[in-house]
Amino acid sequence: MLDSLDNKKIKTSLIVYAAIIPFLILILFPFAVMITTSLKVKAATLTFPPNWIPRPAVFRNYIDMFKAIPLARLFINTSIIASGTTILVLFSAIPAAYALIRFNLPGRSYIMFIILITQMFAPATMLVALYKLIAMFGLIDSYLVLIIVDAAFVLPFSIWLLVSFLRRIPLEIFDAALIDGASDIKTAFKIVIPIAKPGIVTMVIYAFIFAWNEFIFAMTLLTSYKKRVLNIGIFALVGKWDVHWNYLLGAAFISTIPILFLFLIIEKHLAKGITAGAIK
Amino acid sequence: MKRNIKKDIRHYSYLIPALLLIGGIIYYPILNTLFMSFTDKVGFEPASFVWFQNYKNLLIDPIFHEVILQTLYWTFGIIFFTMIISFYLAYFLSKDFYAKKIVRTILILPWATSMVITATAYKLILNGQYGFLNKVLHSFNSNFQNIAWLGNARVAMPCLIFIGIMVSIPFSTLTMMAAFQGIPQEILEAADIDGASEWKKLIHIMIPHIKPTIGVVMLVNIIYDFNSFPIIWVLTKGGPVYKTHILVTYLYEKAFFFMEFGSASSIAIIIFIIIFILSFLYVRLFHRKEGTI
Numbered sequence: 001m002l003d004s005l006d007n008k009k010i011k012t013s014l015i016v017y018a019a020i021i022p023f024l025i026l027i028l029f030p031f032a033v034m035i036t037t038s039l040k041v042k043a044a045t046l047t048f049p050p051n052w053i054p055r056p057a058v059f060r061n062y063i064d065m066f067k068a069i070p071l072a073r074l075f076i077n078t079s080i081i082a083s084g085t086t087i088l089v090l091f092s093a094i095p096a097a098y099a100l101i102r103f104n105l106p107g108r109s110y111i112m113f114i115i116l117i118t119q120m121f122a123p124a125t126m127l128v129a130l131y132k133l134i135a136m137f138g139l140i141d142s143y144l145v146l147i148i149v150d151a152a153f154v155l156p157f158s159i160w161l162l163v164s165f166l167r168r169i170p171l172e173i174f175d176a177a178l179i180d181g182a183s184d185i186k187t188a189f190k191i192v193i194p195i196a197k198p199g200i201v202t203m204v205i206y207a208f209i210f211a212w213n214e215f216i217f218a219m220t221l222l223t224s225y226k227k228r229v230l231n232i233g234i235f236a237l238v239g240k241w242d243v244h245w246n247y248l249l250g251a252a253f254i255s256t257i258p259i260l261f262l263f264l265i266i267e268k269h270l271a272k273g274i275t276a277g278a279i280k
Numbered sequence: 281m282k283r284n285i286k287k288d289i290r291h292y293s294y295l296i297p298a299l300l301l302i303g304g305i306i307y308y309p310i311l312n313t314l315f316m317s318f319t320d321k322v323g324f325e326p327a328s329f330v331w332f333q334n335y336k337n338l339l340i341d342p343i344f345h346e347v348i349l350q351t352l353y354w355t356f357g358i359i360f361f362t363m364i365i366s367f368y369l370a371y372f373l374s375k376d377f378y379a380k381k382i383v384r385t386i387l388i389l390p391w392a393t394s395m396v397i398t399a400t401a402y403k404l405i406l407n408g409q410y411g412f413l414n415k416v417l418h419s420f421n422s423n424f425q426n427i428a429w430l431g432n433a434r435v436a437m438p439c440l441i442f443i444g445i446m447v448s449i450p451f452s453t454l455t456m457m458a459a460f461q462g463i464p465q466e467i468l469e470a471a472d473i474d475g476a477s478e479w480k481k482l483i484h485i486m487i488p489h490i491k492p493t494i495g496v497v498m499l500v501n502i503i504y505d506f507n508s509f510p511i512i513w514v515l516t517k518g519g520p521v522y523k524t525h526i527l528v529t530y531l532y533e534k535a536f537f538f539m540e541f542g543s544a545s546s547i548a549i550i551i552f553i554i555i556f557i558l559s560f561l562y563v564r565l566f567h568r569k570e571g572t573i
Binding site for chain 1: 288291292294295297298299301302304305306307308309310312313316365368369372373375376377378379383385386387388389390391392393394395396397398400401402403404405409410411412414415418419426446449451454503506507509510513514528529531532535536541544545548549551552555556558559562
């Protein structure tokens, strides 16, 4: 019995792999290029045809690139922006989601609509007016401004995520806490946060990834070399005449690793969130 | 029931931080953009009110016409192939096979990676002198003449669309995969007992079942690709000679390279109106989906 089941699984596996392998190769192609190029000497990155096996393989590149590119600085800056965004989202999304679920506020569905519809807007369309506004206050090139802007753009999805988690809490639990004489804030901390923890974790990671990967705001709103984030530091080198592909793609590769790990934690919630996450 | 107004106000106050952020960073700029789109603002000079002049100029701007067509080409080129490939992948991946977790992780790679990073890798792949794509084509045909993929007006856009497809596949596939897995096992087993072929099951059971999901995924992708900026910006900046611009990159260039804020704002408003129509469709579709399931 067990044997025949395994046979079936083996057969299915063969069919599935035969069907999907071309696509897996296409997906892995740019990553393979990144890794192999990052281990080459510079001259080997500029010859045709490029080799798949780097000869010699220079693992030292991963140390040297920190001198060629201000990589440590870029990592620090990106972490500041991503953490700041996460914290701001945490403090604005939790109370908002809590109020939207817990209280029967008049106009609640309109508020939800106003918040969630912004998920559809292109950052580029806001940028002209936003830039003007920020320039008026003389705040171009400030970490704080980029954090605020990033936070505003992740908020809709974050609030939606939390609302969908909080919905699963029966209202009686809130009420029971209130009868015990707990204030709203206390209810929030004692009951809501523990129950919504998976939702909050997902939200926190999502906000962090969003800010880490964000491009157009970081490029436009942070103008000084010192304050650049990873994406921009890497982008700035792409167009250079004398480009070090080995350092550049090595840096690109290591800047992706922390995000990939975070992404794997929350991926299941994301797919659901984006399709169902529209207006309700 | 009489409402306690004081209590309501206190409850509304929970929403203040979120609404301030969204109002200040998203809604206020939209209104301001609308206003600016009626002015001839260039750089930091004082502007005057010109009513619909910017819109009229766009109507007769041949580059803008081209950009509109390219935006459609880009958006629907990505959608078409993404939907077909994702459906195909989701069908197979929803089966029970070995090392599913590893395959899933590989599939997620392009989604987790920042588009700037992906585009950077493709910048080397598509390079005309020492790129990997030319190498691969060379190994199939030794007479192959190297192509500068991004410098060639005819092939640059298809290359960008290909990258767009690669980064759109993970989300679409995973979502459809969940839909495939959500099909009640009993129905499929009943079909098996009746001797239905795999093809019949696909047409009569699976596709009807995941149709609502396909619709939602498609609209999410349309909106997302329509708004997508980094791939094009990193790889071509809209070149050569405007041949790979889409609305958002054209708007960005107008605003931040030529400082034509008024004109850029009118493009932003046009984008905004299109997105609004698409979002409206999305909401309708989503509600229908909710109703049917």
